[in-house]
Every structure is written in structure tokens, then in C-alpha cells.
Amino acid sequence: MGELSQIGFNKPYLTGKEAHYIEEAIHSRKISGNGIYTQKCHHFFRERYSFGKCLLTTSCTDALEMAAILLNIQPGDEVIMPSYTFVSTANAFVLRGARIVFADSRPDHPGINENLIEELITPKTKAIVVVHYAGVACDMDVVMDIANRHHLFVVEDAAQAIDSYYKGKPLGSIGHLAAFSFHETKNIISGEGGMLVINAPQFEQRAEIIWEKGTNRSAFFRGEVDKYNWVDMGSSFLPSEIIAAFLYAQLENLEDIQRKRKQHWQQYEQELSKAILGCIALPTLPEYASNNAHMFYLTCGSGEIRAALIDHLRNNGVNAVFHYLALHKSPFYESRHDRRNLPQTDRYSEHLVRLPLFYELTPIQITKITQLILQFCNSYPN
Numbered sequence: 001m002g003e004l005s006q007i008g009f010n011k012p013y014l015t016g017k018e019a020h021y022i023e024e025a026i027h028s029r030k031i032s033g034n035g036i037y038t039q040k041c042h043h044f045f046r047e048r049y050s051f052g053k054c055l056l057t058t059s060c061t062d063a064l065e066m067a068a069i070l071l072n073i074q075p076g077d078e079v080i081m082p083s084y085t086f087v088s089t090a091n092a093f094v095l096r097g098a099r100i101v102f103a104d105s106r107p108d109h110p111g112i113n114e115n116l117i118e119e120l121i122t123p124k125t126k127a128i129v130v131v132h133y134a135g136v137a138c139d140m141d142v143v144m145d146i147a148n149r150h151h152l153f154v155v156e157d158a159a160q161a162i163d164s165y166y167k168g169k170p171l172g173s174i175g176h177l178a179a180f181s182f183h184e185t186k187n188i189i190s191g192e193g194g195m196l197v198i199n200a201p202q203f204e205q206r207a208e209i210i211w212e213k214g215t216n217r218s219a220f221f222r223g224e225v226d227k228y229n230w231v232d233m234g235s236s237f238l239p240s241e242i243i244a245a246f247l248y249a250q251l252e253n254l255e256d257i258q259r260k261r262k263q264h265w266q267q268y269e270q271e272l273s274k275a276i277l278g279c280i281a282l283p284t285l286p287e288y289a290s291n292n293a294h295m296f297y298l299t300c301g302s303g304e305i306r307a308a309l310i311d312h313l314r315n316n317g318v319n320a321v322f323h324y325l326a327l328h329k330s331p332f333y334e335s336r337h338d339r340r341n342l343p344q345t346d347r348y349s350e351h352l353v354r355l356p357l358f359y360e361l362t363p364i365q366i367t368k369i370t371q372l373i374l375q376f377c378n379s380y381p382n
């Protein structure tokens with residue numbers, strides 16, 4: 001097996017401009033946060049996606065923590081979210097003392113089953129957090145309707161959902177708040193990085209204060225107040241200009257990055273749907289959702305099939321990986337969970353496998369991977 005035949009799961013893509021912009025940020029001698037590159041990034045997002053107020057953060061985790069503070073989550077409050085998600089979705093609210101009420105995933109997709117949300121609402125419920133898994137939208141009309149009728153807030157965990165749409169509306173523009181990630185495993189990256197989007201105007205002013213360590217420093221720099229003071233709780237959520245400069249280079253190339261990733265995704269789908277896979281299902285996209293090609297995943301018929309497929313690919317130099325372990329069964333939360341069964345969450349947790357998907361993947365490599373999968377399916381005992 002030669003060096004060439006090794007295909008990793010992810011390879012962060014560089015546009016070539018990152019180092020140049022970082023150097024400019026350094027030479028400007030304005031290296032801390034909220035400088036020119038931060039503003040450029042905020043401007044880009046507002047223009048392209050008509051988001052409300054945008055605030056870059058050091059991670060999506062931080063953006064979610066800001067959301068929990070903004071929503072004034074108190075000990076004992078309940079927050080409804082899927083169990084099939086990354087720990088940060090839940091941790092941000094647990095840090096404020098919330099009880100997490102996990103909802104199951106959809107049978108056709110790992111996103112939250114919108115039809116199961118309403119029965120979980122109690123007088124203590126404060127918020128619904130949806131996760132657009134693989135960049136595929138949750139049914140936001142249904143979610144927003146439930147939230148409005150029960151006076152709840154909606155947070156979109158849009159970590160994987162950049163440049164993806166629900167009925168033509170950009171994800172991250174629909175909930176009261178939304179959190180994005182620019183971690184190196186996402187489509188658009190800055191190493192570590194994230195962003196909070198504030199679509200509900202009543203949160204705008206306070207968001208900026210929380211972002212600036214609980215001070216009205218931003219208002220001070222705009223000349224709106226004559227000194228800056230400690231006015232609320234907050235923390236150090238804003239990234240340095242070095243990170244924003246890196247991110248801006250990526251944003252300038254967003255079209256190209258997205259075009260390439262979608263080509264790869266479509267090639268996977270075409271080559272795999274030519275065959276009847278039997279023991280493996282392809283991803284399905286609800287009619288209302290666009291595809292931002294964040295991820296190409298398969299759902300195997302059983303945990304044994306998944307383990308055998310991952311082995312088969314690894315033995316042939318391809319690194320495919322599974323994804324989340326269900327949070328309601330985690331060592332930290334199992335004893336706090338109300339013991340409801342979440343069968344779809346368990347199924348994705350045990351059966352889902354992600355294939356390599358990154359800019360520099362070649363059509364030849366993708367064909368090699370799909371051939372290996374077809375070969376596996378043909379030989380797997382049914």
C-alpha cells in the first residue's frame with residue numbers, strides 16, 4: 001500500500017491568503033480583538049446572509065455559552081435539544097444550571113424530531129436548541145411555531161451549517177440566536193473559532209457587553225459613553241485579529257470552497273446510488289433543505305456492519321469515522337437523564353459512519369472509496 005493510497009478523514013484547506021492577512025494584522029499593531037478583520041468578517045456575514053448582529057467568538061462552544069447567558073438561563077430551567085450532538089450544545093446550558101431534556105432524532109435524518117418537542121415542554125422550559133446536523137436544516141417553521149406558542153427561545157446550533165438554507169432562508173438567520181463554528185473540521189475555518197448571531201434585537205446590546213467581559217467597552221469606543229465600566233456579567237469571548245484575519249481569507253473564498261465540496265458530495269452520491277447497497281443507506285435530504293456538503297455519511301444496517309465497513313476501508317488506506325455517542329447515555333449525563341428511550345439517537349450513534357470529505361480530495365480518490373464500499377456491500381453476508 002503506497003503513500004498515495006492513504007486517504008485521511010479531513011485535511012484543513014488553506015486558500016493561500018491566510019498568512020498574508022495575518023501579517024497585515026500584525027503589522028497594523030492592532031492585534032487584540034474587534035479590529036479591522038473582525039469588522040470585515042462581521043460585515044461579510046451580515047451582507048451575504050442578512051444575519052442580525054454578528055459577533056466573532058473564539059469557538060462555537062463560546063458562542064453557545066454566550067447564548068445561555070443571554071437567555072438568562074437559571075438553575076432548574078429546562079432546555080430541549082437532541083441527544084445526538086456534540087457536548088458543547090448541552091454543556092453551555094449545563095454550566096448555567098439548566099436541566100437538559102433530550103429529544104430523539106428523526107427516522108430519516110439525525111436532526112431533532114420536531115414532532116417530539118411539544119410533549120417535552122413544561123412550565124420550566126426556557127429554550128429549544130436545534131442542531132442542523134451535517135448542515136441539513138431542521139424543520140424551522142415547525143420549531144418556531146412551537147416556540148412562539150409557548151413563549152420559548154430558539155437557538156440554532158449552526159456549527160456545521162454555514163452557507164446552508166431552509167426554504168431559501170440561510171441557517172443561522174431564523175432562531176433568536178445562532179452559533180457557528182470555524183474549527184478546522186468545518187467547511188470554513190480559522191483553527192479554532194466561532195460566531196454568535198443575534199437575530200432578536202432585544203439581545204443585541206447585552207450580547208456586546210457579555211462579549212467584552214461584562215463592560216460597555218464597545219459603546220465607549222463608539223463614543224456613546226464617556227467611560228467604560230463593569231455593567232453586567234461577561235467573559236473573554238472575542239478572538240484576536242490574527243484569528244479574524246485567517247477567517248477573512250477563508251470567507252473571500254467561500255464560493256470556491258463550497259463548489260468543490262458539493263462536487264465531492266455529489267460524486268459520492270452518484271457513484272453509491274448506482275448500486276443497490278442493501279446493508280447501507282445513503283443520506284436523505286428533506287425537501288425544504290439545501291445541502292452545504294459539510295459531511296457525507298452512511299447509515300449502516302447494524303453496529304457490526306459499521307465496524308466491518310470501517311475496518312475494510314482502513315485496511316485499504318481510507319480513514320472513515322463514526323460520530324457522536326448519545327449524550328443521554330454519557331457517563332456525565334446518564335444518571336441525570338429521565339430514562340426515556342431515544343431509539344433513533346441510539347441507531348445513529350451505533351450505525352452512522354462519515355466518509356472523507358475535504359477540498360483537496362480528488363475524483364480518483366472518491367471513486368476508490370466508493371468502489372471499496374460497493375465491494376464491501378456485495379461481499380457482506382446478508
Ligand SMILES: *Cc1c(COP(=O)(O)O)cnc(C)c1O
Binds near residue numbers: 159193
Ligand atoms: C463543531 C461543533 C461544535 C463545537 O464547535 P467549536 O467551534 O469546536 O467549539 C458544536 N456543535 C456542533 C454540532 C458541532 O459540530
